[in-house]
Amino acid sequence: MTDRIVIATRGSELALWQARHVKARLEVVEPGLAVDFNVIKTSGDKILDVPLAKVGGKGLFVKEIEQALVDRAADLAVHSMKDVPAELAPGLAIAAVSARETPWDALCTRGGVTLDELPKGARVGTSSMRRQCQLLARRPDLQILLLRGNVPTRVKKLEAGEFDAIVLAAAGLVRLGMADKITQTLPIEVSIPAVAQGVLAIETRAGDERVEKLVRAAVHDEGTAQRVAAERAFLAKMGGSCQTPLAAHAVEQDGELHVVGMCGMPDGTKILHARVSGPLARASALGEELGDALLAQGAADILAATKI
Numbered sequence: 001m002t003d004r005i006v007i008a009t010r011g012s013e014l015a016l017w018q019a020r021h022v023k024a025r026l027e028v029v030e031p032g033l034a035v036d037f038n039v040i041k042t043s044g045d046k047i048l049d050v051p052l053a054k055v056g057g058k059g060l061f062v063k064e065i066e067q068a069l070v071d072r073a074a075d076l077a078v079h080s081m082k083d084v085p086a087e088l089a090p091g092l093a094i095a096a097v098s099a100r101e102t103p104w105d106a107l108c109t110r111g112g113v114t115l116d117e118l119p120k121g122a123r124v125g126t127s128s129m130r131r132q133c134q135l136l137a138r139r140p141d142l143q144i145l146l147l148r149g150n151v152p153t154r155v156k157k158l159e160a161g162e163f164d165a166i167v168l169a170a171a172g173l174v175r176l177g178m179a180d181k182i183t184q185t186l187p188i189e190v191s192i193p194a195v196a197q198g199v200l201a202i203e204t205r206a207g208d209e210r211v212e213k214l215v216r217a218a219v220h221d222e223g224t225a226q227r228v229a230a231e232r233a234f235l236a237k238m239g240g241s242c243q244t245p246l247a248a249h250a251v252e253q254d255g256e257l258h259v260v261g262m263c264g265m266p267d268g269t270k271i272l273h274a275r276v277s278g279p280l281a282r283a284s285a286l287g288e289e290l291g292d293a294l295l296a297q298g299a300a301d302i303l304a305a306t307k308i
Contacts, residue, residue, distance in 0.1 A: 003032065003033060003034060004033070004034040004035075004036065005026060005033060005034070005035050005036070005075050005076065005211065005214070006035075006036050006037070006038050006073070006074045006075050006076075007019050007022060007023060007035060007036070007037050007038065007074060007075070007076055007077070007078055008037075008038045008040055008065045008068040008069060008073070008074035008076070008077040008078075009037055009038070009039060009040070009065070009077065009078050010039070010040060010041070010042055010061065010065070011039045011040070011041060012150040012151070013150055013151065013152055013176060014080075014150065014151050014172045014175060014176060015078070015080075016037075016039075017175050017176060018078050018080070018175070018200055019037055019078045021175075021200075022076075022078050022098075022200070022202065022215075022218070022219060023035040023037075025218040025219050026214060026215070026218045026219075028218065029214060029217045029218040030214060038068055038073055038074045040064050040065050040068060041064075042061050042062070042063065042064045042065060061079070061080075061083040062077070062079055062083055062084055062085070062203075063089075065077045065079070065203075066088070066089040066092055066203065067089075069092055069203065069204065069205055070089065070091060070092070070205075072205075075204065075205075075208070075211050076095070076202055076203065076204045076211055076215055077202070077203040077204075078200060078201075078202060079200065079201045079202075079203060080172075080199075080200065080201075081094075081097065081196035081199040081200060081201035081228065082169075082194040082195060082196045082197045082199070084196070084201050084203070086232060086235050086236040087236075088203070091205060091206055092203055092204070092205060092206060093203070093204060093205075093206040093212075094201050094202065094203055095202050095203065095204040095211065095212040095215045095216060095220075096201075096202040096212075096215040096216045096218070096219040096220035097199055097200070097201060097202075097219075097220060097221060097224050097225040097228055098199055098200035098201075098202075098219050098220075098221055098224065099221040099223075099224050100171075100198045100199045100221075100224045100227075100228075101170075101171035101174055101175060101198040101199075102170045102171055102174055102185070102198055103170075103171065103193045103197045103198040103199075103249060104170045104185045104186060104187075104188070104191070104193060104197075105131060105167050105168070105169065105170065105185075105186040105191040105193060105197075106167065106168050106169065106170035106173055106181075106182040106183075106184070106185055106186070107165055107166075107167055107182070107183050107184040107185075107186055108155065108158055108165065108166050108167075108168065108173075108181050108182060108183055109158075109164065109165040109183045109184075110158060110159065110161070110164065110165075111164075112183055113165075113183070114183065114184045115135070115138065115139065115165075115184060115186065115190065116138075116139075118139065118142065118164060118165055119164070120141045121141055121142070121143055122142055122143065122164040122165060123143045123145055123162075123163045123164045123165075124142050124143065124144055124145065124163060124164065124165045124166065124167065125144075125145050125146070125147030125154065125157065125158065125162070125163040125165070125166040125167070126144060126145075126146075126147055126166065126167045127146060127147055127148050128167070128194070129243065129244070129245045129266050129306075130192075130194055130245045130246060130247050130262075131167045131191060132144045132245070132266055132267075132268070133245035133262075133264040133265065133266055133267070133268050133271060134190065134191045134192070134245070134247070134262070134264070134268070134271070135167065135191070135268070136267055136268025136269075137264065137268035137271045138190055138268075140268060140269075145163065147163065147166055151168060151172045151173065151176055151178070152176070152178075154166055154168060155168075155178065155181055165183075167186070167191075169193075169194075169197055169198065170182060170185055170198075171197065171198035188249060188260065191247075192247035192248065192249050192260060192261070192262045192273075193247060193249050194247060195228075195231040195232055195234065195235045195246070195247070195248050196228045196231055196232065197249075199224055199228055200219070202215045202219055202220075223252060226252070226257070226280055226283045227250040227251070227252060227257065227283070228250075229283040229284050229287065230248070230250040230257055230259050230283040230284060230286050230287040230290075231248040231249065231250050231259070231287060232287065233283070233284040233285070233286075233287025233288050233291075234246075234248040234259070234261055234287035234288070234290045234291050235248065235287075236287075237287065237288045237290075237291030237292070238263065238291050238294070238295075238299065238303065239303065243306045243307060244263065244302060244303055244306040244307075245262070245263065245264045245265070245266055245271075245306075246261075246262065246263055247261060247262040248260065248261040248262070248287070248290060249261075250283070250286075250287075252280055255279065255280055256277055256278065256279065256280065257277065257278060257279070257280045257282070257283055257286055258275065258276075258277045259275065259276050259277070259286050259287060259290050260273065260274070260275045260290075261273070261274050261275075261290045261291070261293075261294055262294075263294045263299040263302050263303070264302065265302055265305065265306065266306065270302060272294050272297045272298065272299055272302070273294075274290055274293035274294045274297065275290075275293075276289045276290045276293060
C-alpha cells in the first residue's frame with residue numbers, strides 16, 4: 001500500500017491553498033499518509049502580458065501539470081475546475097470534484113461603489129472575455145483593461161490606483177481570507193459564472209484505482225459533480241474556448257436541475273441567454289440541450305466571429 005502521495009499544483013497563493021486543502025482531507029481519510037507537493041510553473045503563469053485567449057486559453061494552466069501525472073512525477077493534480085479544458089489529456093481522468101465554494105463573480109472597487117454606481121468610463125480590470133462581455137452588456141461605457149497575475153497581485157493593483165474596479169471569482173477571495181475586499185457579489189442576472197467556477201478538480205492517471213479511491217473518499221461531492229457535468233457538457237457542445245464569451249451555471253432544486261447559459265461577443269454588443277430544466281439524472285444531456293438552445297438563437301455566428 002502506498003503511504004506517500006505527491007500532489008502537482010501551481011505555485012500561486014490560491015493554488016497552494018487548494019493543494020493544502022486537499023492534503024488535509026487526504027490525511028483525515030488516511031492518517032499517517034505522507035503528502036508532498038510538486039509545485040509547477042505553468043505556461044499560463046509565465047505569460048502575464050497578453051490575454052489568455054491569444055496564447056492558447058485556460059489549458060495553459062494545466063498542460064505542464066498533466067504532463068507531471070503522465071511522467072509519474074505526481075500522483076494527482078489539484079486544479080480550479082474552471083481552468084480544466086473540456087477534453088483531458090489521454091490517459092488521465094477527473095477522479096473527484098469538490099463541493100462548490102460560492103460560484104459568483106466579485107466586483108472589488110476602491111470607492112466602495114457598485115457596478116451601476118461606477119463613474120462613466122471607469123477602468124475595470126479583468127482577464128476574462130466572459131466577464132468583459134457581460135460587464136459591457138450592462139455598462140457599455142466602461143473601459144475594460146487587461147488584468148493578469150495571482151489574486152493578491154490583482155487586488156494590490158486595484159489598491160495602487162491602476163484600476164477603478166476589478167472583477168475576480170469570489171471563491172478565490174473567500175479561500176484566501178480576502179472576502180472583505182468584495183464590494184459587490186454580481187448576481188447571475190448580471191454575470192453568469194464560468195463553467196465550474198468555485199469547484200476543485202482532482203485529476204489522476206486513469207485506472208490508478210488506489211489514488212482514485214483515496215481522493216474520492218477525501219474530496220468528492222456527487223451533487224456538485226452532477227451540476228458540473230451539465231455545465232461542462234454545455235462547454236463541450238459549444239466547442240468552448242477562451243476566445244468566445246461563454247458561461248453556464250446549474251442549480252438543483254427538488255430533484256430538478258436548472259441550467260442557465262450565455263454566449264456573447266467580447267464587446268457585449270450581442271449576448272444570448274437560454275435556460276433548460278430537467279431531471280438530475282439527465283445532467284449531461286441538459287447541458288447539451290442548453291447548447292442547442294443557444295445555437296438555435298444564432299450562437300454559431302458568434303462562435304465563428306470570435307475564433308482566432
